[in-house]
Amino acid sequence: MSLSSSSAASLQRMRMFDKIPSAEEFISEIEPLNVPAVFSGCIKNWKAFSQWNPSNGGLDYLQEKAGSSTVEAMLSQQAPVFYGDIRSHERVSLPFSTFIGYCKDNLCDRCDGEDSFLESKKHTPTESHTGQFEFPEQIYLAQVPILNIECTEKVQLECLREDVEMPPFLESKTISSINLWMNSAQSRSSTHYDPHHNLLCIVSGCKQVVLWPPSACPFLYPRPIYGEASNHSTLDLDEPNFCAHPRAEHSDEYSQKIILHGGDALFIPEGWYHQVDSETLTIAVNFWWRSDMMSGLSDHMDSYYLRRILRRLIDKEMNQLLHLPSLVDDKIDGNQSDQPKTRVPGGVQLRQMSVLHEMDQLAVSALQKLVSLVHERVNPNQPVNSTPANNLAVEGKDESNEIMKPDLFNLKDDPVALLLWTLQPLALRCVLLAMAHNFPRTLEALILLVLSPVGAEVLTRKFEEMDQLIGEEDRSQFYQIFYGVFDNQIAAMDALLNGKESFARQAFKNVLDQYLGVHFDGSKPLVK
DSSP states (O other), rough: EEEEEEEGGGGOEEEESSSSOHHHIIIIGGGGGOOOOTTTTTTTTTTTHHOOOGGGTHHHHHHHHHHTTTEEEEEEEEHHHHHSSSGGGGEEEEEEEHHHHOOOOOOHHHHOOHHHHHTTSSSOOOBOSOBBSSOOEEEEEEEEEESSSSOOGGOOGGGGGOOOOOGGGGGSSSSEEEEEEEEEEEEEEEEOOOOOOOEEEESSSEEEEEEEEEGGGHHHHHHHHHHHHBBBBBBSSSSTTTTTGGGGGGGGGOOEEEEEETTTTTEEEEEEEEEEHHHHHHHHEEEEEOHHHHHHHOOOHHHHHHHHHHHHHHHHHHHHHOOOOOGGGGGTTTTTGGSSOOOOHHHHHHHHHHHHGOOOOOHHHHHHHHHHHHHHEEEEEEEEOOOOTTTTOOOOOOOOOOOOOOOOGGGOOOOOHHHHBOOOHHHHHHHHHHHHOOOHHHHHHHHIOOOHHHHHHHHHHHHHHHHHOHHHHHHHHHHHHHHHHHHSHHHHHHHHHHHHHHHHHHHHHHHHHHHHHOOOOOOOOOOO
């Protein structure tokens, strides 16, 4: 058994156990963490472990015990990869004895040094007149039920149940299904997650499992939530198209890899993406059961939890859109370290902040740059002098020449928002007060004409930070001066709120794309 992982997943590294935990230990210390765990030698006492191994006559044993059963198998023209999407494979029924025959033929070919599998990839599988497939290496027994409490009539290999023992730490769980996984040739299950907790047990052979935590979902480009096989990734991880899927470049940073051998078991928590590669003639059994969290969800709370989770993801995405670590050290502090964080006498200080020659040089520089940016946006062909005489007029603008607000959502694309971002809250207060006193129409143009969605989000966040640093009297006076510039104060507030909502709407669209595989077009739903 070997394990590798990246540093990005260090906080969620899978755990390794040489000793099988008790039911109490599993319930209290392992399962609640929702982190994969490997149990070495977990199933070596199974009858299946000693009797099913193809190298020790296991195929004859399975032929005799279950050969008369009919099983449903996956048939894929894209083998060795087997995709969960039903458009990419067929479900075919065949006698279990027929599949065992394919395994025996492959075992003989391996002994003879032939590699019929590679040859078979060049052809399309066809069914012969005898009901057998010409290229059986493209057949995979995936999720063949040994036990299924929800649909007992679909259980195809119940006769193998006595060879499989319930791991002691799962004895208190209500197992929903036990399934057989068996391949005659090399195979890969495409990247996906399961809606249940999963214990994957290797009876014989070897499997390599690559895992990603649920948080890596955006980097794996999930299929649309409303579509078939919505729990699968759309990526070709061997040859990813980074032009079509740029976030995929970071997928390896979140991955962990484990190689499992006969006797090992891997706990895969619900929601963890995994890609499984199986060597030739590998046999595995898995157990699925519902997590306590999902079992405890009440239907009448679904809409609430959905809204809470979406809101949390939207907030996280908004923070990601604003996250520029390289700018942290470049913020203009405006001597903020010398400014008190408690209430200070407001009137005199606010008046001083509006006088240009009494401002800090860094604040003056920021003011000049901000005024210049506003003028360049509103009057791009006119030179700018950052003096009170050079003040924009917003009133009476010809509607035919109305300035279109920039529809920007990334901080790096908007120089105005970027400048606001680099200013510390108290330095920004000083700049805005100076604008209100010396360039009132330019301030009005900034809010009503120039400020983009990301700019509105940055400015209102700075206001919130500012409110935490100054007293109630100062806050009241600041906002009176700031909004007093506008002939229509309600319009100014609406401009800021509309910008914030537009920014949040874009974050919502990103969440739909990254986590649900849905591209939002803004059309209204049909009304019943």
